[in-house]
Amino acid sequence: MIQIKQVSKSFGNVNVLKDIHLEVPESHIYALIGPSGAGKSTLIRSINALESIQAGEILVDGISVHDSKTDINKVRSNIGFVFQSFNLYPHLTAVENVAIASIQVKKVAKEEAEEKAKKLLTSLGLGEKFASYPGQLSGGQQQRVAIARALAMDPKVMLFDEPTSALDPEMIKEVLDAIRHLASTGMTMVVVTHEMGFAREICNQIVFMADGRIVEIAPPEQFFTNPQTDRAKDFLSKVLNH
């Protein structure tokens, strides 16, 4: 579903992505983990072209994302993206946040889009919050609205960029539960996360990145019990023993 081929990117002299090669098959869930500055966020953001790349190619559902001939807006409407800082629209209610892209991009009728938005919000446990503005919601609720907003476009792929990093600890579970539920529906997903237990539980593959490279790719059991590289061993000893 997602093919990343020989992708490189640099900011000035700093190479943030070095010759990245990764394939995510349909209905698979990949976790991107690694130390900060490893290039995880840059990589996931380049999958829907929020970041440009300087070399290589990224295909989503067979379409080259960074090709200038590609209709990037069409591609993006098939890719749900959930941000660390939610980025809900503060001037719109929860329902409007979820419905607006369907109305404007897919030209769905307003009533229909809002009906669907309400269903999505209800399924994410936000049935009471239709008319709330983001400022009136907790962080966990905001992130669930953001997930509903991404799902409203019926994406083929969902990308999560540290979805729980900005949350208070007691709100992490409700967001992870929402992602777990999504995982059970067979959605193709890439998740940048620091939640190792969560990555181990729901992901098919762990992609360990450091210094702009993919250092190791392995199924979770193997990665967490028997990492092959020193870099991964070092990282795991730091994040798991505290």
Add this chain to the structure above:
Amino acid sequence: MGSWRVIPEHMPILLDGLWMTLQISACALLVSIPVGIILGLCRISRNRFVSLIAVCYVEFVRGVPLLVLLFWIYFVLGKILKMGPFLSGVVGLGLFSAAFIAEIVRAGIQAVPRGQMEAARSSGMTYFQAMRFIILPQAFRKVVPPMASQFITLIKDSSLVSVISVVDLTLIAKNVVATSFRAMEVWTFVAIMYFCVTFFLSQLINVIERRYRVSE
């Protein structure tokens, strides 16, 4: 004590002057808002050429005194395009104010967090859809207060059009003083008239501001 009789005696003509002041301010406002918004959007455009044009305009207009700009438009542009005093005044005030509105619009848009544009674009909206439905509505709320003071400035600046013979409140007052020799009374009353207009406007804008704050 002076003789305040001069005010009621000249009230009709003073009100005519006020009416002209309000007309020319309103017309200049109608010119400056769209021009200012377009310039503000050009200013943040990724196209270097487009933003350079907007930068040059803003820097040039801000760097020239309004009085000089009015003279130039009336005596140079006005002669070429056959514009009378009123139209020259509207164009001069409007273009002058537009430069400031452009800066307010730019600041308002840039005050909206970057993540808003990213969220909108990542859901498949075009740049213009994101601007229209996500960025500008938020920027609008942020620019109401500075915009209000710009409108008030515009009304006060409109007194300068009296020098290109627009018969506004200031020019009428000057004429009344010239014939009645009642400078203290007339100028005091005119100051109060200007103040009433700007005070009414700022109260009106407070109401608008409060209404938008509620729905956020």
